Amino acid sequence: MGVLDSLRRGGVEWSVELERDGLLPGQAARGRVTFTVDHRIEARGVLAALVATEQWQYHETVSDGHGGSHTVTRTGSDQLVREPVRLLGPTGFEAGHGATIDFEVPVPALGPATFEGTVTSLAWALEIEMDVPGLDHSVSRPVRVLQPSGLLRAGAIDLPECALWPSCEAADGELKAALGLDPVPLCCGAGFRGNVSAESGRPADLQEIRAELRVEARATVGNGLSEQIVLWRGQVRGAGRHEGGLESWPFEGALADHFVPTVRLPHGAADATLEITIARPLALDNHLTRDVALSSTTEL
Numbered sequence: 619m620g621v622l623d624s625l626r627r628g629g630v631e632w633s634v635e636l637e638r639d640g641l642l643p644g645q646a647a648r649g650r651v652t653f654t655v656d657h658r659i660e661a662r663g664v665l666a667a668l669v670a671t672e673q674w675q676y677h678e679t680v681s682d683g684h685g686g687s688h689t690v691t692r693t694g695s696d697q698l699v700r701e702p703v704r705l706l707g708p709t710g711f712e713a714g715h716g717a718t719i720d721f722e723v724p725v726p727a728l729g730p731a732t733f734e735g736t737v738t739s740l741a742w743a744l745e746i747e748m749d750v751p752g753l754d755h756s757v758s759r760p761v762r763v764l765q766p767s768g769l770l771r772a773g774a775i776d777l778p779e780c781a782l783w784p785s786c787e788a789a790d791g792e793l794k795a796a797l798g799l800d801p802v803p804l805c806c807g808a809g810f811r812g813n814v815s816a817e818s819g820r821p822a823d824l825q826e827i828r829a830e831l832r833v834e835a836r837a838t839v840g841n842g843l844s845e846q847i848v849l850w851r852g853q854v855r856g857a858g859r860h861e862g863g864l865e866s867w868p869f870e871g872a873l874a875d876h877f878v879p880t881v882r883l884p885h886g887a888a889d890a891t892l893e894i895t896i897a898r899p900l901a902l903d904n905h906l907t908r909d910v911a912l913s914s915t916t917e918l
Contacts, residue, residue, distance in 0.1 A: 625757060629656045631716075632757040634746055639761045641668075641742070642918060643769065644727040647761070651705070651746050654716035662749040664706040666723050668761070669745055670699035670730065674837035674885040675737045694839070694885060698740075699726060705746075728774055731765035731914060734877045735835040737843040738886025765879035766918035770803045770911045775882050778889065778909035785813075788894075788906035793818050795906050797892060803911035804831075804890070806849065807875035814854055814894055814906070815866040822862075825897040827854040829869060831910065833878045835888040842886075849873040849912075854894065879914040 625632055636649040647668060673695045681687050705719045723744070733740045742763050748755035769775070771782065780786040785798040798813040814827065830851045836844035854869045881888050890910040897903050 627757065628753055628755045629659070630654070630748060630755045631656070632746065634744070634757055634759060636744065636761070640915065641725045641761055641763045642766065642915070643725055643729045643731075643763060646722040646724055647744065648720075648722050649744075650718060650720050652716065652718040653748070655711045655713060657713050659711045659748070659750055659755070660708075661706075661711065661755075662708050662751070663704055664709075664717075664719065665702040665747045665749060666705055666721050667700050667702040667745050667747075668723050668725060668763075669697065669743050670763070671741050671743075672696050672698050672883050672885055673739045673741070674839060675843045676837055676839050677841040677843065691843070696884065698730070698884065702747075725763060728769070729763050729765065730883055731879050731881055732762040732877050733835070733879065733881045733883070733886075733888060735845065735847065735886075735888065737845045738835050738837050738883065738888065740881065740883055740886075762877060762914075764915040764917070765881065765913045767801075767803050767805060767913040767916045768918040770880060770913055775880060777880065777911050781880070781889075781909040781911040786908040788908055790904040790906055793896065793904045793906070795894070797894060797906060797908040799892065799908075799910065803880070803913045804873060805913045805916050806873055806877060806879060807914075808916070809870065809872040811868065811870045812892070813866055813868045815864065816860075816896070816906075817864045818860065818862055820862050822860045822898055822901075824855070824858050824860055825899055826856055827867060828852065828895050828897070829854050829871075830893050830895070831871075831873065831890065832893070833888050833890045833912065835878065835886065837886050839885050847876065847878050849876060849878070849890070877914055879912045
């Protein structure tokens with residue numbers, strides 16, 4: 619186990635350990651808490667809980683009191699999950715004494731998964747509390763609940779139609795293409811391979827073909843904000859000539875280790891997209907896109 623937190627608060631010295639801080643839905647968060655009090659305490663019990671808090675940003679128009687108005691950014695917040703587990707019943711502790719308790723706290727089977735965005739986010743924390751009337755004897759430490767690839771494949775989240783397809787068709791004008799990805803879903807922080815198979819009816823000079831994989835996160839409330847988070851950019855091929863007909867260009871890369879998987883939250887959502895840009899001299903760029911499903915672990 620690794621120490622997650624060690625601190626003194628309200629006359630109690632706490633040390634909390636977990637087997638891991640990346641938690642899997644449907645499994646238990648296992649750990650150990652040790653505490654020592656510096657004065658006599660009559661506790662009604664000791665509780666542990668995993669707590670999920672969602673935040674989202676939105677615009678609100680406010681009056682300045684003089685007939686004008688301006689727009690401000692507000693942040694909403696809601697505690698989605700808090701299910702305490704009792705670790706110890708009513709107990710009295712003398713000064714200099716305490717206890718060491720092994721614990722298991724269930725992780726909800728469907729999360730939701732940690733999402734570390736700005737306009738929408740979902741944060742988890744492990745809280746250990748000594749229940750003493752009128753006093754705060756507690757310790758809290760951030761943890762992450764992961765989004766397993768298996769849950770996405772099983773349909774636990776409503777995904778765009780082709781997000782889990784190995785290859786998706788795309789078109790822009792006369793240009794038709796198939797955009798392939800492996801594996802599906804992709805995993806934040808992990809490597810991947812891709813392929814662009816394009817077909818056009820005429821030869822063309824190319825400046826370059828580039829790719830970008832990004833997440834669009836959005837607050838799904840009135841006047842909710844949105845943001846784009848780029849996880850990877852790369853060049854598929856450099857300048858050259860496309861002779862027409864069918865041609866394929868493979869590429870590979872690794873996504874940034876940023877916890878922004880595909881999620882659906884009460885006040886927010888996030889989806890990923892792969893965009894292929896084909897740049898030609900003295901011509902408009904062609905843009906080909908496909909939906910992408912993103913997990914934050916391949917363990918399940």
